[in-house]
Structures are given as structure tokens and as C-alpha cells.
Amino acid sequence: MKLSAWKYVKNNMRVLLVQISALSLSLMTMYVIYTLLQTTSESFRPIMLELPKKISYASITGSSYGLDVKGYETYEELEAAYNEKQEQLIERLKSRPGISDVFYAQILYSMYQSVVGQQTAETPLMEPERIPAFLDHMEARLTEGRMPAGDGEMLVDETIMKNMGYSIGGYFMKDWYGETFKIVGTIRSDCMISVGTPMGHTNSGSYLVVLGDESVMDLTSVLIEEGIKIKSSDNIIDGVHYRDAYRKDVEDAIGSAVNVIMIVVMVFLAILILVTYVSYMRNRVSEYCLYSSIGYGRGDIYGMMIREMFIIFGISAVTGMILSLAGGYAIERLVIEPKGLIGHVLYAGHMFKILSTFIFMIGILQIPALACISRIRTIDAVEK
């Protein structure tokens, strides 16, 4: 008969419950933290990666158009020349494949708050007559309320409405713009766009608004092709701008945070498990010496130890996965969904990553296991 690993597990469930609980709760903690942080990545994706596939913004200085301030005697002359250049550019851009419309408009900023951090998105303001075509381009549809008809009326994406606690009849970004832009309807789209009509002048700026498809999401290159000498003073908000920001500010930052948290949890867990295992093996030295005395080899005893570890870690992994999914579901229901955020219950890749840390810990535990095996003597050593 082989030395059974299951006997120890079966007969010491109460003791092992502490260890199994520690392991499975650690797994759940790592997973839940990841789920919460990942919510930020998932939630910002429509604004930062999907929206720029359909709309870009550019604020171009006169010098980039090739205008020399010294060549004009009055500001009005310079402004007229600038407007002419801008109109020419608009016409040229409109004629390019992949661009459906270009116009000059004020913008507002809309805010979207995640569990960690917040993201602002440009919200164009335009004449009421232009809005239906704009919604068509953005593949957005009115879900509640009415279309803007007068000045300072807004249509807000329903996810942002939920996220920011807006309601129809309320004011859009009241903290920033006061009671200026009234929400008259909600819209639904894949890119969380909001739109409205202007109300005088706001200081968020005016931009060339370029409506197009993915082929023109690198607006900087398009403008260079059109002869614009882009400088750092120009403000181009396009797919490349958002993609870089998403990588740097969201994916990298969150990835680093997740890694730091995982390493800290893992280090604490590894210390806890090491200490537990060292004392657990010490308590069983006379048992191992007995096995050695009655003819079991060190390999048999080591095999039993490893099988016990696999059973304990296996039970912990299964329990941890169930707890993680339950935790993920609870977070989805209690935090993510009510806040108008986007997240998932199952992140298989991350679950696999956490489970692989268990394998790493089993690897770490070979140190005390091998040390213990090397100290096993026959029973005469214990009798002393």
C-alpha cells in the first residue's frame, strides 16, 4: 500500500480549514481587486477607444496654417485669413474618403467616474438641425426625452446619465458649467457620446469636429497630408491621442497597480503558508520517522507530502474560484451595474494567472518539504 495523502486531509479538516480558507480568500481578494480595477479599463474603453473611431477634434493655430501674424495690420484681417484657411481645410477634408462631415464647433467636457479614476470626454455643441445626422453617424439613438430644440439643451448617453446621477430636466456638468446646459433626452450608443446645442460662449474651446471612420482616426497624419504644419501648440484629439492615453494612463497604470497588489498579497501569503507548513511539518516529524523506520523510503514520504499539498491547494483553488466568481458577481450587481460602469464576472486570463501563483507557492513549499525530508531519521532518533 502507498502512503495515503487523503487520510491526513480527511482527518484534519478542521485544522486544514484555516489553511484552505486563507488560500481561497487570498485568491478571492486578488480576483476581486482585479475585477474592480479592470472595471476602469473596461468602462473607459468606449470613450477612449471606440469614440475616436468615429469622431476627432482639432484646434489648429494660425502658424500651422502658414499664417504670419506680422503680415497683417489688424486682428480682423488676421481672423479673416484664418477663417478662410480653415474653411478651405474643411472643404478639403470633406472631400477625403472616410470623412463624412467636418464642422467647427464649441465643445463641453463630460465626466465619467470609475471605481478608480475618472475620464473626461469631449462633447460637441451644434445647431439642433445638425444633431439627427450627427446621431446617425455616431450610431446613437434617442431612448428617452426629446431632441434639443433651443439653446443649451443636451442629449446625454444613458450610461453616463446613470454614472453621474443625471436625470432629464437636470443640468449637465453643473459643477463646471452651472445651470447652463439642460438635459432633455438620453441616447444609447456603443461609444458613450453626448451632444448638445450651444448657449453663448463657454471656455472649453472650439474645435474642428471631424466625423469619419477608422481610416481617418489618425487625424494628425491626415492634417499633415493636407499641408498643415502640426506643432506642439496645436491640439489634436484623435484615435492615436486616446489610444496612447489609454495605454499609458489606464492599461499601464492599472496593470502596475494590479501587479503590485498581487505581489504584496502573494508575499504575505507565501510567508503565512511557509510558516504554517514549517510548523505543520515539525509536528509530523515523528510520523515521518515512523514511516522511515517501517520501511518507507524518503521518496514515498516526499510523494505523500506533495500529494497532500496538491489536495490542499486543489481544494483551495476550487473554493477560491467559486468565492471569486461569487465576489465578482456581487461586485457586478452592487457596484458596477448601479454606477453605470462596465465589467465582467469572469476574467479567465486573470483567474489562470492567480491559479498559477498557487503552483508557484507549491514550488516555494518544496524548500521546507525538502529540508524536512533531509532531517527524517528512523525512530531511534526520535526515541532519544
Added chain:
Amino acid sequence: MFQVKDLSMIYDMNTDSKTYALKEIDLTLPDKGLIGIIGPSGSGKSTLMYCLSTLKEPTEGSIIYNGIEITAVTGKERERLRRTEFGFIFQKHYLVPYMSALDNVMVAATGSKNEVQEKASALLAELGLSEKEFAKKPARLSGGQCQRTAIARAMINDPKVVFADEPTASLDHENAFNVMRILKKYSEKRLVMVITHDKSILTDADLVLEIWDGELSK
């Protein structure tokens, strides 16, 4: 069965004051019978048993068991001998605390689970444990029951030699007598070596060896 020649066990070999736990022991033991080894504490009786049972390697001399020079065999072969040919009863019973009496017997077995379970049950019953007690863990068994479980464990593979080191040390008179009766019965077909400092338990021994300061006196 055993032929021991010039067997010595020396501690502190590399110092000037060598300590002999065993000194030039010559001994021949039969295939069966109850052999008592008696001597005071520190006389070397346990060391002799550990050397014969391969638990210790002697410093000098040879031990031939059934034609095998056991001081020269590999560690694997020594494990095989302890697993299949020898049975052990230690001074403390060394039962595994989390296992039932039945599992404690089965843990030493070499056969398949089903046949071993039947045999272990039969052995425990023969040694006077009730079926109810088979499932009890050592903490819930009396000292005598624990020692009888240890005896059953030693006998589960029908070993050719049973080594018993002070098997009655922690038992009352009645339990000590019962244990010796069991060992005497087993010695009718196999060799049983009992180490003790209590001569009174060896009244039925076929041979009593006295050991003093590492040397056999008789």
C-alpha cells in the same frame, strides 16, 4: 537467521575517548523463538536491536541475515527488509494520531487495500480489540489498546522477525502479560526479539541475552 560477527558501534570515533555502545559482539540467532535481550539503561541493548534491524549502521563487524550481509546492502534494500521481512514494536507505540486503529495497522501493509483491511481487522480482533475500537483514534484508546494496535501493525506483513523494544514499558502488569503472551504465540512460527530491562516479562523466553556496557555477558 542472524549471524553477527565482531559487531561494534563506536561513538565519538574521531576523538581520543571512544565510546563503545557495542563491543565485538558475536551472536547467532535461530529462525524462530522468543529471544530476550536484557540489560540496564545505556547498556547497548537498543543499539544492538537497531543494528540488527538495519535502523542503525554499525561501525565495525558484520550482520548476516538469511545469507544477506545487511551492513553492506544499499539503503533501498534496507528499506525493503524493514518493509517486508521485519516488524517493529517501539517503546512508545508511535501510532499516527489522526488515523484510526485500523488505518494505523494498514499503514505498514504491503498488500492491496481490500485484503489488507480484512487482515488488519482479523489481527486487531485476535489481539482483543472490538470492532467499535477499530475506528477509534489513538487518543481514544487505552495504553494497552494502543500497544496492541502497534503489535498488529508490526505483524501485518507476517514478518520473519519482530523487533520489540521495551514493548511493555508503559503498560500495567495485566496488559504487559497479555502483550508478552501475544509475542510468545507469534514466536512459535517466527523470530521475536524483545528488549527489556524487566527480567520478569521474559519468563517464557527461549533465550535470554544479557548485555552490559556493550558486551554480551551470556
